[in-house]
Amino acid sequence: MGTCASKPPKSNPYADRDQPSDLPEPAQTPKSQADRDLLTAIKQSPFFPFYTPSPAHGVKAPKSPASSTPMRIFRRPFPPPSPAKHIKAVLRLRREKKAVAIPEDEESDEPAELDKRFGFSKEFTSRLEVAEELGRGHFGYTCSAKFKKGERKGQKVAVKVIPKSKMTTAIAVEDVRREVKILRALTGHNNLVQFYDAFEDPENVYIVMELCEGGELLDQILSRGGKYSEDDAKTVLMQILNVVAFFHLQGVVHRDLKPENFLYTSKDENSKLKAIDFGLSDFVRPDERLNDIVGSAYYVAPEVLHRSYSTEADVWSIGVIAYILLCGSRPFWARTESGIFRAVLKAEPSFDEDPWPSLSSEAKDFVKLLLNKDPRKRMTAAQALIHPWIRNHRDVKVPLDILILRLMKAYLRSSSLRKAALRALSRTLTADELFYLKEQFALLDPENNGSITLEDIKMVLMKNATDSMRESRIIDYLLSLNAPQYRRMDFEEFCAAALSVHQLEALDRWEQHARCAYEIFEKDGNRAIVIEELASELGLGPSIPVHAVLHDWIRHTDGKLSFLGFVKLLHGTSSRSGTKPH
Ligand SMILES: Nc1ncnc2c1ncn2[C@@H]1O[C@H](COP(=O)(O)OP(=O)(O)OP(=O)(O)O)[C@@H](O)[C@H]1O
Ligand SMILES: [Ca+2]
Numbered sequence: 001m002g003t004c005a006s007k008p009p010k011s012n013p014y015a016d017r018d019q020p021s022d023l024p025e026p027a028q029t030p031k032s033q034a035d036r037d038l039l040t041a042i043k044q045s046p047f048f049p050f051y052t053p054s055p056a057h058g059v060k061a062p063k064s065p066a067s068s069t070p071m072r073i074f075r076r077p078f079p080p081p082s083p084a085k086h087i088k089a090v091l092r093l094r095r096e097k098k099a100v101a102i103p104e105d106e107e108s109d110e111p112a113e114l115d116k117r118f119g120f121s122k123e124f125t126s127r128l129e130v131a132e133e134l135g136r137g138h139f140g141y142t143c144s145a146k147f148k149k150g151e152r153k154g155q156k157v158a159v160k161v162i163p164k165s166k167m168t169t170a171i172a173v174e175d176v177r178r179e180v181k182i183l184r185a186l187t188g189h190n191n192l193v194q195f196y197d198a199f200e201d202p203e204n205v206y207i208v209m210e211l212c213e214g215g216e217l218l219d220q221i222l223s224r225g226g227k228y229s230e231d232d233a234k235t236v237l238m239q240i241l242n243v244v245a246f247f248h249l250q251g252v253v254h255r256d257l258k259p260e261n262f263l264y265t266s267k268d269e270n271s272k273l274k275a276i277d278f279g280l281s282d283f284v285r286p287d288e289r290l291n292d293i294v295g296s297a298y299y300v301a302p303e304v305l306h307r308s309y310s311t312e313a314d315v316w317s318i319g320v321i322a323y324i325l326l327c328g329s330r331p332f333w334a335r336t337e338s339g340i341f342r343a344v345l346k347a348e349p350s351f352d353e354d355p356w357p358s359l360s361s362e363a364k365d366f367v368k369l370l371l372n373k374d375p376r377k378r379m380t381a382a383q384a385l386i387h388p389w390i391r392n393h394r395d396v397k398v399p400l401d402i403l404i405l406r407l408m409k410a411y412l413r414s415s416s417l418r419k420a421a422l423r424a425l426s427r428t429l430t431a432d433e434l435f436y437l438k439e440q441f442a443l444l445d446p447e448n449n450g451s452i453t454l455e456d457i458k459m460v461l462m463k464n465a466t467d468s469m470r471e472s473r474i475i476d477y478l479l480s481l482n483a484p485q486y487r488r489m490d491f492e493e494f495c496a497a498a499l500s501v502h503q504l505e506a507l508d509r510w511e512q513h514a515r516c517a518y519e520i521f522e523k524d525g526n527r528a529i530v531i532e533e534l535a536s537e538l539g540l541g542p543s544i545p546v547h548a549v550l551h552d553w554i555r556h557t558d559g560k561l562s563f564l565g566f567v568k569l570l571h572g573t574s575s576r577s578g579t580k581p582h
């Protein structure tokens with residue numbers, strides 16, 4: 001094994017464990033070793049971290065640690081497997097059992113042909129001196145360490161140690177390779193842990209990074225008993241949204257956002273929050289859908305369970321974190337993993353129970369928009385930062401939104417009829433809706449000359465690009481448009497190009513927007529259209545009986561679009577994205 005002294009394996013947190021009534025008061029920070037061990041057990045339990053099932057699910061929190069709680073009915077045996085486990089780890093284990101039939105207790109009997117060479121430096125022990133363990137997860141443990149020589153001599157750092165014995169499949173090896181690649185590629189954000197170097201020896205891979213001494217966000221949530229003031233929650237969420245918007249623009253989806261994966265740099269009250277753990281992350285092109293089910297059960301988005309997702313899945317996880325910060329309960333709760341998945345897919349989180357009635361309506365609106373089950377209707381991370389609940393909080397800076405580029409591309413590929421429909425819709429936007437588009441336009445037009453070209457966008461992207469953006473080929477994506485590079489787009493056209501019909505549709509006032517837009521379209525845009533033209537615009541294949549389907553979309557009196565046809569046209573075709581082969 002490596003030089004990092006690791007603790008003995010933790011005991012099974014589900015076996016013979018005391019129930020929440022015996023736990024330390026949520027409001028206290030555990031002081032003794034026994035308390036700390038108990039806390040660790042809770043964090044690994046399906047019922048972590050709030051001691052009680054969500055009051056949002058009809059079970060009252062115990063008033064004092066001594067009172068008897070409804071949790072007692074869950075006393076041994078706890079339902080396996082732990083929903084706090086990585087879904088992927090569970091799936092992988094199943095796959096391995098099926099494919100290679102490795103008995104569970106011989107998991108380390110790795111197939112001989114697995115290549116576990118990473119090409120990292122072998123000089124770990126000569127370069128770094130390892131000290132105490134800081135924390136551990138399912139894949140590795142992390143120690144503090146010090147550089148012994150070189151330009152960083154004397155600097156304290158953190159080292160994540162991933163034992164090669166745990167990499168029992170080619171996928172597992174690939175995951176570690178990708179974790180390092182992503183961490184190396186993503187640099188230069190204030191809310192992201194700084195990567196320094198990676199090493200390996202026959203036993204381990206070592207990821208050396210900035211040391212965060214303030215502990216996990218999860219520990220802070222636990223020590224506060226899960227209750228944050230709206231202002232404190234904003235301070236946390238603003239940092240999370242900022243760094244996640246950055247990941248998404250760089251073409252990375254984190255896929256494991258949860259309070260354990262955000263660390264405070266120091267114990268200081270104003271300490272910064274840093275994202276860590278890219279063990280489940282992947283690169284994603286703007287037009288690509290991923291299909292492997294990964295994440296942690298409580299935080300997993302519905303579309304991940306449906307196996308077709310992209311960056312929006314991270315935003316869902318932030319919605320779960322936001323819900324927890326504001327009310328101290330999980331929005332989707334059940335005793336088993338499959339129960340949690342059912343809740344994620346079907347249940348609406350409760351906003352009726354305490355403390356929701358006393359929270360601002362903006363806070364509720366904010367969380368609801370993050371937890372929209374339809375990823376096309378969900379806010380993006382960049383949009384969340386300009387939501388009225390958070391936008392005036394301290395120094396919120398809105399980053400460029402990857403969604404804008406996706407929508408612009410779809411717009412530029414649309415027919416003139418669809419462009420006219422979108423232009424009509426854009427003229428119905430309210431000041432609040434325009435606020436976001438103005439901010440985004442300003443980012444793409446840094447010289448403030450009132451219009452943008454593809455060339456401008458490319459320059460802005462290049463200025464903000466990390467190696468990761470090159471890997472996810474965002475610039476190629478834009479250039480593949482074959483649109484004239486220098487055609488100028490003014491703000492009015494930008495609004496038509498960059499508005500999201502699906503998001504507008506999620507609003508209560510959508511019907512009003514659409515009716516109003518149709519009136520504008522009737523005056524200067526609507527024209528006679530043949531059914532085949534509309535079918536091709538909507539990407540309907542020859543197998544579809546277009547006359548029957550599109551009958552109501554065209555007005556019989558003059559052959560122009562009906563209101564229904566107009567709305568369908570606004571949505572355009574949705575069959576232009578590809579799924580990543582895995
Ligand atoms: N840079 C760091 N500074 C201080 N502590 C850290 C740092 N990186 C990780 N840790 C601690 O080690 C723990 C495990 O690290 P990490 O989350 O990367 O491991 P993992 O095995 O991938 O976890 P998971 O089970 O969530 O996948 C963290 O939760 C944290 O407590
Ligand atoms: Ca982790």
Ligand SMILES: [Ca+2]
Binds near residue numbers: 256280
């Ligand atoms: Ca991980």
